[in-house]
Amino acid sequence: MSAIDVQTLHPFDLPPKDAIQMQRWLAERVVTTGRFKKKLKLVAGVDCSPSPGGVLHASIVVCEPPDWDVLEEVHASATPRMPYIPGLLSFRELPIVLEAMRRLKTRPDVILVDGQGLAHPRRMGLATHLGLHIDVPTIGVGKSRLCGTHGEPGPESGEWTPLMDKGRRIGLVVRTRDEVKPVYVSVGNNVGLLPAARVVLATCTRFRLPNPIRHADRMSRALARMA
DNA sequence: GCGACAG
DNA sequence: ATCTTGTCGC
Numbered sequence: 001m002s003a004i005d006v007q008t009l010h011p012f013d014l015p016p017k018d019a020i021q022m023q024r025w026l027a028e029r030v031v032t033t034g035r036f037k038k039k040l041k042l043v044a045g046v047d048c049s050p051s052p053g054g055v056l057h058a059s060i061v062v063c064e065p066p067d068w069d070v071l072e073e074v075h076a077s078a079t080p081r082m083p084y085i086p087g088l089l090s091f092r093e094l095p096i097v098l099e100a101m102r103r104l105k106t107r108p109d110v111i112l113v114d115g116q117g118l119a120h121p122r123r124m125g126l127a128t129h130l131g132l133h134i135d136v137p138t139i140g141v142g143k144s145r146l147c148g149t150h151g152e153p154g155p156e157s158g159e160w161t162p163l164m165d166k167g168r169r170i171g172l173v174v175r176t177r178d179e180v181k182p183v184y185v186s187v188g189n190n191v192g193l194l195p196a197a198r199v200v201l202a203t204c205t206r207f208r209l210p211n212p213i214r215h216a217d218r219m220s221r222a223l224a225r226m227a
Numbered sequence: 228g229c230g231a232c233a234g
Numbered sequence: 235a236t237c238t239t240g241t242c243g244c
Binding site for chain 2 (some may be wrong): 047048049050084085086087089090092093114115116119120121125126140142143144145146147184
Binding site (some may be wrong): 048050052056084224 | 235
């Protein structure tokens with residue numbers, strides 16, 4: 001199943017019951033393996049922010065080492081066709097994220113998404129759904145838990161504990177800096193879980209969240225404030 | 228039936 | 235996502 005096939009054949013504005021069935025169908029197409037043989041050159045971050053009027057603003061930034069500062073940024077804004085429903089976030093945000101993706105000139109090695117990947121009740125978080133539409137590996141980085149259970153990871157940067165759901169390991173709860181609240185890392189598409197966690201840790205140079213996501217968050221928030 | 232619930 | 239006060243630490 002190619003990325004092109006997936007994007008040609010489904011709409012995003014579906015009744016919840018149909019959206020859930022679509023997720024089950026999509027989940028069978030996910031690839032949960034892959035790693036980076038060469039040193040990473042470009043890592044992108046994605047985030048969306050709502051403006052008071054209800055318009056959603058998506059920002060994608062491409063960052064480069066060693067400090068993971070911004071090399072390129074693109075944006076897209078639109079009124080979402082779906083409300084926010086826990087578990088159906090991607091149907092609301094993905095159309096706008098994909099519009100921003102089309103404006104990207106550079107080609108990142110991997111994309112970090114603000115939200116879950118496989119750490120989702122049907123294994124179809126925003127990062128995974130996005131990953132099925134593009135040829136770039138995606139990783140989910142959630143600031144809070146959607147589903148699954150876990151213990152408390154050790155207090156230091158780099159320590160982690162598995163996120164379990166229905167007997168399966170769906171992600172890792174990762175401490176990205178000393179003494180900060182951990183983040184929820186999960187596979188989006190076309191990458192393994194441990195390589196994913198390594199990318200997240202490598203791009204957290206100073207703060208809890210990876211630089212690409214922090215920059216995307218800052219940019220989308222700024223757009224939302226101006227509108 | 229009840230609670231939980233990414234952004 | 236946003237709203238909101240105080241508190242702690244650099």
